[in-house]
Structures are given as structure tokens and as C-alpha cells.
Amino acid sequence: MKNKSLLLSLLLVTILISCSNNQKETEMIEKKTFGKISDGTETFLYTLKNKNGIIAEITNYGAAVVSLTAPDKNGELKDIVLGYDEAASYEKCQSYFGVIVGRYGNRIGEGKFTLDGKEYQVSVNDGKNSLHGGFKGFNKRVWKAEPIMGDSSQSLKLTYISEDGEEGYPGKVEISVTYTLNDKNELALYYSATTDKPTIMNPTHHSYFNLTGDFTKPILDHQLMIDAETYTPVDNGLITTGEFASVAGNPMDFRVLTNIGAKINDKFEQLVFGKGYDHNWVINNWDGSVKKVAELYEPASGRLMEVISDQPGLQFYSGNFLNGSAVGKGGVVYNYRTGLCLEAQHHPDSPNKPNFPSVRLNPGEQYKQVTIYKFSVK
Numbered sequence: 001m002k003n004k005s006l007l008l009s010l011l012l013v014t015i016l017i018s019c020s021n022n023q024k025e026t027e028m029i030e031k032k033t034f035g036k037i038s039d040g041t042e043t044f045l046y047t048l049k050n051k052n053g054i055i056a057e058i059t060n061y062g063a064a065v066v067s068l069t070a071p072d073k074n075g076e077l078k079d080i081v082l083g084y085d086e087a088a089s090y091e092k093c094q095s096y097f098g099v100i101v102g103r104y105g106n107r108i109g110e111g112k113f114t115l116d117g118k119e120y121q122v123s124v125n126d127g128k129n130s131l132h133g134g135f136k137g138f139n140k141r142v143w144k145a146e147p148i149m150g151d152s153s154q155s156l157k158l159t160y161i162s163e164d165g166e167e168g169y170p171g172k173v174e175i176s177v178t179y180t181l182n183d184k185n186e187l188a189l190y191y192s193a194t195t196d197k198p199t200i201m202n203p204t205h206h207s208y209f210n211l212t213g214d215f216t217k218p219i220l221d222h223q224l225m226i227d228a229e230t231y232t233p234v235d236n237g238l239i240t241t242g243e244f245a246s247v248a249g250n251p252m253d254f255r256v257l258t259n260i261g262a263k264i265n266d267k268f269e270q271l272v273f274g275k276g277y278d279h280n281w282v283i284n285n286w287d288g289s290v291k292k293v294a295e296l297y298e299p300a301s302g303r304l305m306e307v308i309s310d311q312p313g314l315q316f317y318s319g320n321f322l323n324g325s326a327v328g329k330g331g332v333v334y335n336y337r338t339g340l341c342l343e344a345q346h347h348p349d350s351p352n353k354p355n356f357p358s359v360r361l362n363p364g365e366q367y368k369q370v371t372i373y374k375f376s377v378k
């Protein structure tokens with residue numbers, strides 16, 4: 001009898017402990033308001049943390065990474081991405097800070113492409129071309145958010161349904177992007193999408209990084225390595241010509257860690273067209289496996305970021321359109337070249353370039369992408 005009641009109380013204690021643990025776990029991913037957008041919809045900000053103190057704040061408006069901290073060589077954590085303090089500013093913004101862009105990230109010449117003999121016209125929102133999914137791409141949408149606790153990671157799964165015909169694209173697409181912050185100091189992005197009609201898919205992530213953690217400083221002293229022997233040259237509207245050009249002997253060479261500012265102002269035609277770096281590099285030996293494609297290093301802080309991805313291309317954009325008109329988190333003005341993007345994706349204008357890897361997605365298939373930003377010091 002005594003043993004039985006002892007056993008019962010033990011069981012009760014175990015149940016109580018496990019309940020309180022569960023409660024602790026579900027409470028661990030903090031959710032707070034990120035303000036209302038113009039149609040009155042309330043948006044939210046979720047905080048992912050890892051055991052090393054890294055914090056990633058992500059909103060369901062545009063699936064944007066709002067802030068992301070990384071340690072420097074002395075262990076000091078600083079926010080290293082550009083962003084805003086509330087959703088309303090993201091709604092007005094034209095710079096794509098931290099968002100998921102799509103359905104087609106980057107440019108499509110004149111916004112036209114043909115699938116199965118039918119020509120499609122998508123929104124033209126960048127001169128005569130289409131950029132980043134049109135006027136109201138994935139970055140201007142409210143996504144459904146689901147926080148997920150793992151053993152050594154915290155995740156936020158964001159889902160969006162893009163209707164057939166949205167911004168001119170065929171097919172109803174359901175896309176999810178799961179952001180996972182793990183204890184290896186990686187922020188991983190797992191993309192998945194399906195369609196009910198043949199369509200094109202090329203979503204990407206558009207964080208502007210500044211590894212100094214001081215957004216008043218330009219990114220010109222950062223060093224960059226991209227695992228690419230070639231890049232895709234563009235015309236003056238930044239539409240790819242269809243060629244793969246060698247990086248050897250010109251300012252596009254980032255095969256080893258190279259100072260970004262060293263040649264950025266050279267009178268090299270591609271840099272003139274891009275107003276700096278705004279090009280797509282062709283990842284060496286691309287086979288769809290997840291591997292390191294680039295490395296970004298900031299010598300003063302010692303912060304190092306590796307980009308690991310399964311995508312065939314990497315767009316390096318050196319923040320050439322930042323001009324001080326965006327006032328970001330804490331009232332900081334984002335001036336010329338104070339952030340840079342490393343966007344894993346397919347090459348620009350792929351739907352019109354038969355020699356580039358295909359971006360077509362068919363019903364019954366699943367679009368997949370893995371891109372990881374990994375932080376350490378050197």
C-alpha cells in the first residue's frame with residue numbers, strides 16, 4: 001500500500017514536471033505585435049534564439065528577417081542585417097530588406113516568358129522589366145506563421161498561398177519557408193512549393209548584411225569569396241545576355257577572399273551597368289547538392305559568414321541603390337552601400353535563356369531549396 005502511494009506520487013510529480021516543461025517549450029518562441037499594415041491586418045514578430053545567445057527576429061509580413069545577431073571575435077553580439085521597426089515601413093519599402101522575394105526573384109526581361117507555347121506577361125515594375133515578383137510579390141504579403149521547437153534549434157514555418165494569375169504568373173502556388181536557427185550558429189532556410197499548373201519558381205532571401213554591426217559604415221571593407229569561375233553578364237537594364245563570362249583577370253573575380261571595395265568603382269562595363277556589383281555568379285560544378293557557395297568576412301570584427309546552398313547561382317548586390325532615403329531600426333539612416341545581399345537563386349531571366357538551368361515547376365512536383373547562413377569568427 002505504502003509502495004503504491006509512493007509510486008502514484010512519483011507518477012504525479014513526473015507528469016507535473018513534463019507538463020511544466022512542455023509549457024516552458026511552447027512559451028519559448030516569443031511572439032509580439034509588429035503593428036498593422038494599411039488594410040488593418042495585424043502582423044507579428046517572432047524571436048528565435050540559440051544556446052549561444054544568437055537572436056533572429058522574423059516577421060510574418062513578407063517573411064522578413066528583421067534582425068539577426070552574430071558574435072565578433074570578442075564574443076560581442078551585434079545585429080548584422082538592415083531592417084525596420086514595424087511592418088508599416090516594410091509595406092512602403094522598395095529595398096526588399098530581409099524579405100523572401102518571389103515568385104520569381106530577380107529580373108525577367110520585359111516581364112514576358114513562354115510556357116508550353118503560351119506567352120505570359122507578368123508585372124513590369126523595374127523600367128521595362130519585371131523584378132522580384134512584381135508590384136506585390138511575396139515580400140508584400142502576410143504569411144501564416146507556425147513556431148516550431150526543436151531539441152537544438154528553433155524554427156518558424158511561414159506559408160503563403162499565391163493565387164493563379166497573381167502578378168500575371170500562372171498556377172496557384174503554395175509556398176512555405178522554414179527559418180531554423182540552430183546551436184551551430186546557422187540560420188537555415190528550407191523552401192518548399194507546389195503548383196496546380198505549370199509555372200516558374202525562383203524565390204530567394206534578400207537580407208542586407210553588414211558584418212561590422214554598425215549600419216553607418218559602408219560594406220566596402222568586407223571581403224568576399226564566391227565559388228565561381230564565371231558569372232552571367234547583363235545589359236544596361238540588368239537582364240542577362242545568356243553568356244557565361246570568365247571572372248579571371250577582371251573585377252568580378254572573387255574566387256578567393258577579396259576586398260569588395262578594391263575594384264568596385266573601376267570603369268569595367270559590367271560595374272557601370274550594375275552601378276557596382278549587382279550580378280549573378282555561376283556556382284562551380286552545380287549539381288543541386290547543398291554546399292558552401294560563398295564566404296563573407298569582415299576583418300575588423302572578425303565576423304565570418306558562410307553561405308551554403310543548393311542553388312546554381314548567387315546574386316551579389318552591393319547596396320548600390322541605397323541612398324539615405326530609408327530610415328531603419330532605431331532611426332538609423334541607410335546610406336549608399338551600407339548593406340550587401342548574397343541571394344541564392346537561379347540566374348536572372350532564366351525563363352528566356354534555354355541554356356540556363358530550368359525554373360519550371362509542374363503540378364505533382366515539389367520545388368525545394370536549402371540555403372544556410374552560418375556564422376563564426378576568424
Ligand code: GLA
Nearest residue numbers: 094095096278315317321341
Ligand atoms: C536585387 C537586385 C538589385 C536591386 C535590389 C533591390 O538584389 O539585383 O538590382 O533591385 O534587389 O533594390
